[in-house]
Amino acid sequence: MKRGLQDLLDILNDKEFYALAREDAMHLLSWDDLTRRALPSGWSARDVWEALFALRRLSGFYIPITNKDDVRKSFYIASREFIEAVVELASQTSTGASLYHQALQRESRRFTYKALVKETHATAQSDGMQVSFEQIEQLLYTNRPPNNAQERIIVNSFDLLTKLDSMINEPFSEKLLGNLYQSVTGGLTPRQLDSELPAMEREGLFGYMLSYPDIYDYANDITKEKWEPDIMTAIMLREAILYFKPFPHLNCTMAWMIFRLYAIKHDYPVIAYLPIVHTTLEWEKGLIPSEVMSYGFSTEEDTTPMNPSHYILGRTPSAAHRFTSMQEVHSECYEDEGDVSRWVVTSLELMLVALRSFQKELTTGLMEIHELSLMDTTLNYRQNSIVLRAKRNPDAEFHIQFHKKANDIAYATARADLLGLVEKGYLKQTVKGRQHVFIPGERIIGHADIT
Numbered sequence: 081m082k083r084g085l086q087d088l089l090d091i092l093n094d095k096e097f098y099a100l101a102r103e104d105a106m107h108l109l110s111w112d113d114l115t116r117r118a119l120p121s122g123w124s125a126r127d128v129w130e131a132l133f134a135l136r137r138l139s140g141f142y143i144p145i146t147n148k149d150d151v152r153k154s155f156y157i158a159s160r161e162f163i164e165a166v167v168e169l170a171s172q173t174s175t176g177a178s179l180y181h182q183a184l185q186r187e188s189r190r191f192t193y194k195a196l197v198k199e200t201h202a203t204a205q206s207d208g209m210q211v212s213f214e215q216i217e218q219l220l221y222t223n224r225p226p227n228n229a230q231e232r233i234i235v236n237s238f239d240l241l242t243k244l245d246s247m248i249n250e251p252f253s254e255k256l257l258g259n260l261y262q263s264v265t266g267g268l269t270p271r272q273l274d275s276e277l278p279a280m281e282r283e284g285l286f287g288y289m290l291s292y293p294d295i296y297d298y299a300n301d302i303t304k305e306k307w308e309p310d311i312m313t314a315i316m317l318r319e320a321i322l323y324f325k326p327f328p329h330l331n332c333t334m335a336w337m338i339f340r341l342y343a344i345k346h347d348y349p350v351i352a353y354l355p356i357v358h359t360t361l362e363w364e365k366g367l368i369p370s371e372v373m374s375y376g377f378s379t380e381e382d383t384t385p386m387n388p389s390h391y392i393l394g395r396t397p398s399a400a401h402r403f404t405s406m407q408e409v410h411s412e413c414y415e416d417e418g419d420v421s422r423w424v425v426t427s428l429e430l431m432l433v434a435l436r437s438f439q440k441e442l443t444t445g446l447m448e449i450h451e452l453s454l455m456d457t458t459l460n461y462r463q464n465s466i467v468l469r470a471k472r473n474p475d476a477e478f479h480i481q482f483h484k485k486a487n488d489i490a491y492a493t494a495r496a497d498l499l500g501l502v503e504k505g506y507l508k509q510t511v512k513g514r515q516h517v518f519i520p521g522e523r524i525i526g527h528a529d530i531t
Contacts, residue, residue, distance in 0.1 A: 096118060096120040100117065100132070104159075106161075110422070130411055130413050134413070139157055141158070144304065165431075173343075174349075175349060187446060191442045192353050197238070198213070200234055206333075207277075221481065236267070237337075260337050264337070301313075310346035310347075311343070315339065318336060354431065359430050375426055459501075467524065477518070
């Protein structure tokens with residue numbers, strides 16, 4: 081037996097290294113983890129780090145997107161955490177999932193609509209737009225004409241989100257991405273976009289990737305690895321847009337459109353509903369419980385060898401401390417490759433948080449609809465929903481257009497709902513400016529403490 085081969089076998093059979101390598105395959109070890117572990121005799125933490133990196137390279141999924149200035153390819157491994165997250169996401173978001181069929185019910189549309197409104201707001205924030213959730217909600221629910229470029233983009237983006245499934249047969253191409261961008265910016269001139277939208281950071285590759293075949297070959301499943309989960313391909317396409325920033329503006333919006341379109345194309349339509357950007361921003365603020373994530377915030381003393389150039393959402397987190405799983409981990413021995421395994425697990429787990437949030441809101445909402453239908457049996461569930469909201473908030477205002485949009489019903493039906501409540505004394509009709517507004521009536525004001 082060759083001496084080199086024997087040396088390799090001796091290393092792999094070393095009990096202490098074997099235990100570390102097995103643990104790393106289950107839960108990806110960080111530099112901080114290694115500095116607290118008993119290491120093989122004669123090994124430094126750096127030695128173990130490089131050996132584990134080498135093993136990860138052998139079984140890693142490689143991302144076949146490069147650029148003319150940086151030929152490095154990132155990879156990730158299918159750790160146990162990764163497999164568990166992918167399996168749950170795939171089973172809960174496909175066309176065969178009960179959640180999908182639940183979301184298709186007419187009564188569910190108000191909740192899927194609300195999730196998309198929440199996501200539109202979060203994406204606008206990520207692109208630097210200064211618009212409140214209430215402003216977006218009013219704009220989308222009442223069909224108010226946009227007052228500026230940012231509001232026009234929000235209306236366009238929301239409209240495109242609801243139409244992505246009509247594009248599933250179009251291959252990814254420079255033309256398709258260009259059409260998506262035109263849909264988002266429709267009705268605005270380049271001068272308006274430049275003057276009214278915030279300036280965004282660029283990587284110096286603006287426009288380059290749109291004409292580069294790597295992105296389309298990967299998106300059309302030509303160069304992706306055979307066993308790579310489609311959910312992961314969607315994530316990597318999203319991150320490619322966020323990293324290269326090939327569009328003049330709104331790269332975050334475009335990244336999430338492409339992410340959702342790929343997911344829909346590959347039989348995961350529920351992903352299009354999930355408030356993933358919203359969840360990621362909540363996590364960035366430290367509002368996601370640490371126990372639901374495999375990796376936590378690092379301390380400033382954490383000396384994990386990494387290159388902080390690769391971030392979720394393509395930008396630096398607002399938190400002062402680093403989050404280790406957000407950053408590419410590089411090796412001194414293999415400078416041309418980067419391990420994004422922990423970052424991948426974090427991305428998947430954020431999707432799971434968004435999925436569970438959507439499931440809870442949808443299930444709870446449908447149960448409430450059933451309960452509302454029993455409140456006043458002379459009213460439909462939409463009317464009972466208004467009554468309940470008015471009792472909880474005596475200062476609430478109700479509009480026909482808002483009610484129409486929220487429930488996906490005809491204008492005449494929405495008008496009849498509200499006028500019916502006026503007739504029964506639940507609401508009072510008044511005029512505010514030029515608009516007809518409905519406010520809580522005497523039958524509610526006298527019982528405002530009822531919930």
